[in-house]
Amino acid sequence: MSLLRSLRFFPVACTGRSARAGLLQPSQPWHTFHAGPRLSSASSKELLMKLRRKTGYSFVNCKKALETCDGDLRQAEAWLHKQAQKEGWSKAAKLHGRKTKEGLIGLLQEGDTAVLVEVNCETDFVSRNLKFQQLVQQVALGTMAHCRNLTGQLSTYSKGFLSSSELSELAAGPDREGSLKDQLALAIGKLGENMTLKRAAWVKVPSGFYVGSYVHGVMQSPSLQNLVLGKYGALVVCETPEQTSNLEEVGRRLGQHVVGMAPLSVGSLDDEPGGETETRMLPQPYLLDPSITLGQYVQPQGVTVVDFVRFECGETEQVAEAE
Numbered sequence: 001m002s003l004l005r006s007l008r009f010f011p012v013a014c015t016g017r018s019a020r021a022g023l024l025q026p027s028q029p030w031h032t033f034h035a036g037p038r039l040s041s042a043s044s045k046e047l048l049m050k051l052r053r054k055t056g057y058s059f060v061n062c063k064k065a066l067e068t069c070d071g072d073l074r075q076a077e078a079w080l081h082k083q084a085q086k087e088g089w090s091k092a093a094k095l096h097g098r099k100t101k102e103g104l105i106g107l108l109q110e111g112d113t114a115v116l117v118e119v120n121c122e123t124d125f126v127s128r129n130l131k132f133q134q135l136v137q138q139v140a141l142g143t144m145a146h147c148r149n150l151t152g153q154l155s156t157y158s159k160g161f162l163s164s165s166e167l168s169e170l171a172a173g174p175d176r177e178g179s180l181k182d183q184l185a186l187a188i189g190k191l192g193e194n195m196t197l198k199r200a201a202w203v204k205v206p207s208g209f210y211v212g213s214y215v216h217g218v219m220q221s222p223s224l225q226n227l228v229l230g231k232y233g234a235l236v237v238c239e240t241p242e243q244t245s246n247l248e249e250v251g252r253r254l255g256q257h258v259v260g261m262a263p264l265s266v267g268s269l270d271d272e273p274g275g276e277t278e279t280r281m282l283p284q285p286y287l288l289d290p291s292i293t294l295g296q297y298v299q300p301q302g303v304t305v306v307d308f309v310r311f312e313c314g315e316t317e318q319v320a321e322a323e
Contacts, residue, residue: 047073055080081177084186095194101314102127103198105233107215108140108226114211115143116233116311117167118198126193128219135187137227139197142170142180147202154206157237159307162200201309203235210303212236212251216259230313234258237307244302257287257294258308266305269295281305 044066051062051073057080065083069075103120104127117139119132126132143162150158162170168181176183180197188195203211215230234255240247258281267280273293274283282295282305289297298305 044071047071047076051076051080057084081186084189095188095192098122098194100194100196103195103313104133104136104219104229105215105231105311105313106136106140107213107228107230107233107235108144109211109213110144110226112206112209112211113144113147113202113204114213114235115140115147115200115202116235116309117143117200118311118313120196120198120314121191122193122195126191129191130223131187131190132195133219133224133227133229135183135195136229137224138172138176138183139167139180139200140227142172143167143200143202146170147204150204154204157203157205157209157307159203159237159309160201162202164197164199167197167200199311201235201311203237203307203309205237208239208241209306210238210240210247210251212238212248212254214252214255214259216256232259232313233311235309236305238303239306240303242302246301247303250298250301250303253288254294254298254305254308257281257284258310260287261285261294262310262312263308266307267295269299271295281308 047066048059048062051057051066052059055062055077057065061080061083062076065076065080066073069079100120100122102122102124103118106115106117106119108115108117117136119136119139121127121132146162147160150160152158168179168184170180172178172180172183184195184197205211213233213235215228215233217231219229236251236254236258238247238251238254244250261281261284263281263284264279265281267282267284269282271280271283273285274280276285278284282293282298284294286292286294286297294305
């Protein structure tokens with residue numbers, strides 16, 4: 001079923017609904033470890049279980065870490081991360097240049113701020129792995145923190161974009177060390193595929209504005225909290241001079257339209273209705289009711305569409321730049 005048909009078939013799909021996927025967590029032992037004292041006591045086994053739960057690394061790697069660090073849990077954890085980082089950078093160098101056309105779009109909204117990020121990998125199989133999805137989460141959290149740190153009083157909405165190189169230099173977050181490029185290397189080392197931090201967009205709005213959002217092809221894990229993952233994503237900035245009771249629903253439908261109809265500009269309510277090839281948003285046939293335009297749907301809702309962002313996973317840079 002095509003994207004357009006699937007969007008029309010499921011007109012009230014919600015970004016918060018989950019489509020659970022089987023998530024595998026493969027773990028391969030490193031071969032660069034040097035064994036230290038042997039672990040045999042019950043307390044050592046308890047340390048091993050604790051280190052395994054805390055880090056997620058394999059029992060083999062955790063056991064070698066504790067042996068190397070004489071049973072010191074904190075040192076063993078740091079040593080594991082250091083070895084994983086070395087392994088990740090080594091694999092990243094070997095895999096560099098391999099095509100990354102699969103991956104996920106991540107949507108994160110907190111109050112008046114919303115971010116969209118795209119992280120790519122080689123196969124759809126890896127995109128369904130929890131470790132890859134946690135990487136997308138880290139990128140979304142890093143982008144959100146970057147946006148929150150931007151100073152200045154807003155009188156209107158603000159929107160920004162981050163390139164792959166800019167994303168890579170962002171801090172990984174409060175619970176992670178280093179930058180996002182370090183987290184990328186770790187994920188490559190664990191999953192064995194080339195990956196890229198492709199891009200991010202953020203929107204921040206003051207009072208009187210609202211950010212509608214929609215993600216298509218949703219896959220979500222409870223452990224990822226507020227992050228919504230899929231293959232397409234959209235943010236729609238609306239001006240709302242009055243409180244609208246169904247604002248969330250309107251925002252979701254507008255985002256759904258942007259994903260399905262892929263407009264290139266907002267247009268005007270005064271524009272003549274266009275056909276299926278129309279690239280201005282408001283004169284386009286409304287996705288969920290093609291007998292009217294999107295502008296005719298929006299006008300009675302008490303909102304004004306002022307801007308939007310659309311991400312499609314794996315689209316070429318030329319298409320992305322045009323949008």
